[in-house]
Amino acid sequence: MNDxxxxxxxxxxxxxxxxxxxxxxIFPVFWMFSSSLxxxxxxxxxxxxxxxxxxxxxYSLAWVKAKFxxxxxxxxxxxxxxxxxxxxxxxxxxxxxxxxxxxxxxFFFYLxxxxxxxxxxxxxxxxxxxxxxxxxxxxxxxxxxCYISGGxxxxxxxxxxxxxxxxxxxxxxxxxxxxxxxxxYWRIALPLARPAIATLIIFNSLTIWxxxxxxxxxxxxxxxxxxQRGLMVFQGTHITDYPLLMAGLTIATIPVxxxxxxxxxxxxKGIAAGALKG
Amino acid sequence: xxxxxxxEKTVNLFFILPALSLFLVFSFYPLIRTFQLSFFEWDxxxxxxxxxxxxxxxxxxxxxxxxxxxxxxxAYITILALTLxxxxxxxxxxxxxxxxxxxxxxxxxxxxxxxxxxxxxGLIWKWIYDGNYGVLNHFxxxxxxxxxxxxxxxxxxxxxxxxxxxxHMWKGFGYGFIILLAxxxxxxxxxxxxxxxxxADAWQQFxxxxxxxxxxxxxxxxxxxxxxxxxxxxxxxxxxxxxPAGHTHxxxxxxxxxxANGEFGYATAMAVVFGLILxxxxxxxxxxxxxxxx
Numbered sequence: 001m002n003d004x005x006x007x008x009x010x011x012x013x014x015x016x017x018x019x020x021x022x023x024x025x026i027f028p029v030f031w032m033f034s035s036s037l038x039x040x041x042x043x044x045x046x047x048x049x050x051x052x053x054x055x056x057x058x059y060s061l062a063w064v065k066a067k068f069x070x071x072x073x074x075x076x077x078x079x080x081x082x083x084x085x086x087x088x089x090x091x092x093x094x095x096x097x098x099x100x101x102x103x104x105x106x107f108f109f110y111l112x113x114x115x116x117x118x119x120x121x122x123x124x125x126x127x128x129x130x131x132x133x134x135x136x137x138x139x140x141x142x143x144x145x146c147y148i149s150g151g152x153x154x155x156x157x158x159x160x161x162x163x164x165x166x167x168x169x170x171x172x173x174x175x176x177x178x179x180x181x182x183x184x185y186w187r188i189a190l191p192l193a194r195p196a197i198a199t200l201i202i203f204n205s206l207t208i209w210x211x212x213x214x215x216x217x218x219x220x221x222x223x224x225x226x227x228q229r230g231l232m233v234f235q236g237t238h239i240t241d242y243p244l245l246m247a248g249l250t251i252a253t254i255p256v257x258x259x260x261x262x263x264x265x266x267x268x269k270g271i272a273a274g275a276l277k278g
Numbered sequence: 279x280x281x282x283x284x285x286e287k288t289v290n291l292f293f294i295l296p297a298l299s300l301f302l303v304f305s306f307y308p309l310i311r312t313f314q315l316s317f318f319e320w321d322x323x324x325x326x327x328x329x330x331x332x333x334x335x336x337x338x339x340x341x342x343x344x345x346x347x348x349x350x351x352x353a354y355i356t357i358l359a360l361t362l363x364x365x366x367x368x369x370x371x372x373x374x375x376x377x378x379x380x381x382x383x384x385x386x387x388x389x390x391x392x393x394x395x396x397x398x399x400g401l402i403w404k405w406i407y408d409g410n411y412g413v414l415n416h417f418x419x420x421x422x423x424x425x426x427x428x429x430x431x432x433x434x435x436x437x438x439x440x441x442x443x444x445x446h447m448w449k450g451f452g453y454g455f456i457i458l459l460a461x462x463x464x465x466x467x468x469x470x471x472x473x474x475x476x477x478a479d480a481w482q483q484f485x486x487x488x489x490x491x492x493x494x495x496x497x498x499x500x501x502x503x504x505x506x507x508x509x510x511x512x513x514x515x516x517x518x519x520x521x522p523a524g525h526t527h528x529x530x531x532x533x534x535x536x537x538a539n540g541e542f543g544y545a546t547a548m549a550v551v552f553g554l555i556l557x558x559x560x561x562x563x564x565x566x567x568x569x570x571x572x
Contacts, residue, residue, distance in 0.1 A: 014373050021370060022387045024448070028402045029390065031413060047416045089297040096293025103287050108298055115305060119505055119556040122533045122549025125542060126311035127304070129322060149304035152297050181290070210395035212512045213534075228397045232516065235401055242405060249398050260393045264386055267393070271453070272460030275498050 032253070036062075036246035043242045055243065062247035066238075070223065071230030072251055075209055078144055078226055082208045083201055085148035090155025090200070091193065095185045097156065098163035099171070109160075112153045124217045131218060143218045147211065151204050162196040163189055199270045202263050209256060227252045316547035321540040334547035344524065345532065345548060349555070352528040355443045356507035363447040364499060367454035372488075374455075375462045385459070388452040396449070396512025403445045404517045407431040432518050438526050446513055450506060454499045461495030462488070497567035501560050508556055 035043060036058055037051040046052075063069040096102065097109050127146065128137070136142030166189065174184050190197075212228040219225050222233060231248055238244065260267065316334060318327040338345050370388065374381045391399065406414050409430030418426045431441040465487065473483050511530040514520060520527035520535070527535075529552045536545035 011378075014376070014378060018370065018373060018378075018384050021366070022384055025387050025390055025452070028399070028406060028448075029394070031406070032398075032402045044411060047413055089300065093294040093297035096290060100290040100293060101283070101287050102290040102294065108294060111306070112298075112301060115309070119509070119553060119560065120309055120312070121509055121530055121553050121556065122546065123305075123308045123312060125533065125537050125545045125549060126308040126315060128537065129315075129542065130304070130308060130311070132322075145300065145304055149300050152301050152305070156297065181293075185293075206393055210397075212395070212397050212515070213530075216515075217534075217537075228395055231397055231401060235516075240411075242411070245401065245405075249401055252398055253394060256393055256395070260390070261386075264389075268385065268389060268456055271456050275457045275502065276460055276464075276495065 029253070032246050032249050036243055036250045038243050040241070040243060058243050058247045059251070062244050062251060066234050066244055066248060067222070068227065068230060068234075068248045068251050071225055071227040074140075074224060074230075075226040075228070075252075077140065078147065079205055079208045081144050082147035082151070083204045085144065086151035086155050086204050087197055087200055089148065090152050091159050091190060091197065092185065093152070094156045094159035095163050095189050097160045099189075100181065109156075112156055116153045116157060124213060127214075128217050137218060138220045138224070139218075140224055143215060143224075146214050146218065147208050150214075151200075151207070155200050155204075158200060159193060159196055162193050166192055198263075199266060202259060202266055203270065205259060206256060206267075312546045312549055315543050316550045318543045320543045322542040323540070327543075330543070334544050335551065338544075338548055338551055344527070345529075345551075347524065348527040348529050348532045349552075351439055351526060352508045352510065354439060355446055355510060355528070356504055358440075358443045359447055359450060359503050359507045360500060363451045364454050364503060366447075367451045367499070368458055370451075370455050371458040371462055372484075374459055385456070388455050390452065391449045392453045394449070397516045399445065399449050400513045400516025403448075404432065407441055407517075409433070433522050435522055435525050438518060438522055442513060442517055442526050445517070446507065446510055449513070450503070453506075454503065457499055457502075458492070458495060461492050465491045493567055493571055497563060501563050504559055504563065505556065508559075 034050055037054045037056065039051075039053075039055055042048070042052060063072075097105060131137045131142045131146075134142070136145070170188055170192075171184050174188055179187070209226075210228065211226075212232075215226050215229045219229065222230075225233065227248075231245070231252060234241075234248055235245055317329060317331055319330045319334065320327040370384075374384055406412050407430075409415065409428045412431075414431065415426045415429055429437075431437050469487050469491075470483055473487060478486065508528075509530055510528055511534070514526055514528055514531050515534075518526040520531045529548070533545050533548050533552070536548065
């Protein structure tokens with residue numbers, strides 16, 4: 001009996017702590033979503049949890065008038081092209097590092113990996129100057145190239161260890177059948193690396209979609225800005241239009257939430273494995 | 279035969295060439311350029327860069343209180359994150375590790391803030407903290423806590439930095455929680471069973487089994503926390519822009535500001551100083567954990 005009571009008390013304390021913290025995690029996100037469906041009046045005069053009348057029109061206003069639609073599309077373009085670039089270039093290089101003989105192989109590999117280990121703040125300063133000299137400042141190409149370059153080291157690191165674990169027999173058989181090296185990479189190694197590539201796609205999507213600092217340094221033209229910058233632009237000019245701002249924040253967050261909830265197991269595993277191995 | 283391998287080794291380079299050239303131009307070259315620029319006074323426009331040697335370094339270290347203030351601000355956020363945020367993360371990881379019902383739900387919820395963007399989080403909280411229309415003051419009033427009507431958390435010198443740090447911790451604790459939980463799950467259950475048989479209570483089990491097994495995981499979480507907290511930018515930019523009166527400036531916001539003012543050489547010198555400090559701190563952390571394991 002005594003033990004049972006004690007167990008019950010421990011359980012109650014455990015759940016109380018977990019639930020309080022969980023609520024504090026959810027509340028700001030809930031508040032954002034709820035407020036995005038309120039009227040301007042309601043936001044300034046009441047603090048109700050749920051909107052009195054759901055103002056779905058806020059979203060069409062945010063999408064069209066506040067230009068969040070165009071910002072959203074820009075983010076989509078940067079994310080898709082950036083992720084594609086990272087996956088293609090790092091898988092190609094990782095296959096080379098894992099399977100092929102070449103000049104300076106180890107040197108190049110460690111050069112790439114060293115940037116993962118050494119903290120380098122403030123690289124955006126020379127990067128700005130470089131893009132300026134290349135005529136890529138304030139261009140979509142310039143921003144995407146920065147994103148791809150930033151994702152390569154981790155991508156190569158991850159995929160190289162994956163390719164090294166593949167049994168060599170499959171490739172040897174293909175070689176005998178007269179396949180080219182690129183053919184083996186393209187038709188055999190790449191499809192087999194699907195789980196690792198999935199991890200790469202998820203992490204780079206979240207990173208690029210949420211990225212702000214480079215988008216701040218590289219872009220000046222509103223028509224090219226991704227949604228993270230669009231939010232700051234909107235907030236700077238309509239400082240108290242909370243319902244529309246919250247609608248914009250929700251629009252920026254929905255893709256992240258969808259990816260997160262669908263791929264949650266993958267993400268959590270990837271974070272834990274990455275940190276504990278590294 | 280020999281010529282064939284020479285040819286092969288050259289042809290194979292084409293596999294790494296696209297990635298390598300992009301990396302060299304957009305990641306490695308800017309790194310080298312950071313060091314080079316830091317010895318020059320330059321506004322990024324005039325064709326003539328003025329060589330000043332270590333003068334900018336000396337100025338940053340001896341005549342720039344704003345730099346040290348931004349370092350102290352980042353250090354303050356970092357220390358709070360190391361203690362409160364990681365303490366909370368460890369507590370939650372220990373609780374969830376007890377194989378409770380609904381652990382998956384808690385895991386999903388705790389890791390939600392880390393996947394949100396810094397700008398989104400910053401802008402939500404900026405409004406929560408707002409003096410006149412923020413829900414925080416309303417909440418405090420409802421609870422009967424006096425004196426916070428119209429109190430602007432982010433605009434008051436006394437509270438602004440702590441308010442930012444709270445958001446940073448809110449966003450970050452789930453990350454440490456996930457790693458710590460994964461670490462806890464690698465400890466063999468038999469160790470605890472054996473300790474129970476020997477009559478060890480929960481605290482003794484924690485002290486003699488959990489802590490020693492987790493030292494390397496603690497180190498990883500500490501380093502990630504330090505690097506993440508010291509290089510905070512998006513939250514500051516979206517909540518305070520370094521205000522009120524510079525009280526929430528951190529190194530990266532200062533470097534960005536110098537750059538925006540066209541002081542390219544000075545900004546890179548500051549980046550190098552800051553980068554070296556980060557390197558020393560993280561290497562020191564690794565060394566400390568090595569020694570404690572011996």
